[in-house]
Amino acid sequence: MTKLTVRQKIFVYMGLIILIVGGAHAVTKQVYMESLFDQFQKEEISATYLHASSEEQIEILKIYVSGKMQTFLLGNWVFFIGIGLFVSFLLSGVLTLPLRKLVAAIERVAQGDFDVIVPVQSKDEYGKVIQTFNEMTLRLREAEDARRRLVADVAHELRTPLSIMQLKLENAQQTGQDVPPEMLLRLHDEVIRLGLLVEDLHVLSLAEAGRLSLDCKPLDLSARLEQIVDDVNMEAEENGLDMHFHSNTKPITVMADTRRITQVFINLLTNAIRYTPEGGQISVVMEDKVLDRNAVYTRVSVIDTGIGIPAEELAHLFDRFYRVEKARSRHTGGTGLGLSIAHHLVKAHGGFIRVVSEPDQGTIFAVYLPSGN
Numbered sequence: 041m042t043k044l045t046v047r048q049k050i051f052v053y054m055g056l057i058i059l060i061v062g063g064a065h066a067v068t069k070q071v072y073m074e075s076l077f078d079q080f081q082k083e084e085i086s087a088t089y090l091h092a093s094s095e096e097q098i099e100i101l102k103i104y105v106s107g108k109m110q111t112f113l114l115g116n117w118v119f120f121i122g123i124g125l126f127v128s129f130l131l132s133g134v135l136t137l138p139l140r141k142l143v144a145a146i147e148r149v150a151q152g153d154f155d156v157i158v159p160v161q162s163k164d165e166y167g168k169v170i171q172t173f174n175e176m177t178l179r180l181r182e183a184e185d186a187r188r189r190l191v192a193d194v195a196h197e198l199r200t201p202l203s204i205m206q207l208k209l210e211n212a213q214q215t216g217q218d219v220p221p222e223m224l225l226r227l228h229d230e231v232i233r234l235g236l237l238v239e240d241l242h243v244l245s246l247a248e249a250g251r252l253s254l255d256c257k258p259l260d261l262s263a264r265l266e267q268i269v270d271d272v273n274m275e276a277e278e279n280g281l282d283m284h285f286h287s288n289t290k291p292i293t294v295m296a297d298t299r300r301i302t303q304v305f306i307n308l309l310t311n312a313i314r315y316t317p318e319g320g321q322i323s324v325v326m327e328d329k330v331l332d333r334n335a336v337y338t339r340v341s342v343i344d345t346g347i348g349i350p351a352e353e354l355a356h357l358f359d360r361f362y363r364v365e366k367a368r369s370r371h372t373g374g375t376g377l378g379l380s381i382a383h384h385l386v387k388a389h390g391g392f393i394r395v396v397s398e399p400d401q402g403t404i405f406a407v408y409l410p411s412g413n
């Protein structure tokens with residue numbers, strides 16, 4: 041029965057009720073009719089009947105049988121219809137039980153309790169609805185967890201710069217002296233950091249909600265990359281790093297939002313600079329027509345000879361606010377949002393990022409963008 045659909049179950053149950061009630065009615069009617077003649081013999085065979093002509097005898101018998109049958113049929117129908125209704129009532133209760141459980145669960149969800157799971161006990165329409173409902177509450181739980189984590193993470197990230205600023209301002213107030221320019225500089229740094237964090241969070245929340253509007257136009261990627269590398273080269277040089285751009289063909293045009301794609305490579309290159317010790321090398325390599333799972337991509341790899349990332353950390357690398365422990369202790373000034381943003385921005389362009397890394401050897405972040413032609 042569990043393999044039948046609800047419609048089939050109702051059809052089968054109703055059919056069975058009709059068959060049983062109809063059959064029982066027909067059998068009892070037959071048995072009663074047969075017993076009627078014995079009854080007639082016992083009750084009605086009187087002198088009048090015996091002395092009547094054969095037509096009159098048939099007439100008397102007809103009146104007797106039809107009178108008795110009318111009363112019997114009425115009683116019999118009332119009895120079986122009563123039983124039929126009672127059984128239908130019980131069956132409708134059994135058939136709608138999963139629905140009632142689901143309604144109770146939906147009411148709990150409506151009151152904000154997402155920890156409800158309704159057991160799936162059949163493969164019919166109810167089973168499918170309950171399974172979908174369970175998947176929906178799982179998504180709601182995940183979204184709620186993500187929201188809680190985000191609030192906690194944001195509060196944690198905001199606390200440090202805010203408390204530094206508060207402390208410095210309180211000190212300045214207590215001493216009553218003029219604020220030295222270095223302190224103003226530190227305060228300004230913290231304000232910039234807060235501003236960047238808020239901007240990053242804004243972009244990330246839009247991207248995660250799929251509401252990031254991209255202004256995609258044909259973009260000469262090689263020229264853009266050359267420019268980006270040029271822009272960050274000064275910072276690389278200041279850190280004693282050697283940075284280069286290589287391309288196997290040029291120019292390569294992709295459909296992209298220039299501002300967002302620039303942000304992706306700035307994030308990757310800033311990380312490469314941040315996590316590569318002095319004397320290291322950073323290369324940006326662009327390749328066209330790279331085949332991956334039956335699709336053609338333009339691949340840009342950001343390769344560094346830095347501290348690398350342990351294998352067990354790679355799975356969480358693109359999570360927001362995730363930072364490898366070593367990186368946290370190095371006070372590198374990152375927010376832990378750079379890779380998460382890069383991942384979402386590349387995804388919004390129909391591409392993806394792959395990472396290969398070896399601790400103390402270096403890291404490769406490969407950005408795959410759908411080929412322009």
Ligand code: ADP
Pocket residue numbers: 307311312315344346347348349357362363364365367368373374375376377378379380403
């Ligand atoms: P952050 O702002 O901390 O750099 P990201 O999201 O950009 O945040 O990066 C997440 C973490 O990934 C970093 O904290 C760092 O531990 C690690 N990471 C990113 N890029 C590199 C890299 N090129 N080499 C080594 N570790 C890296």
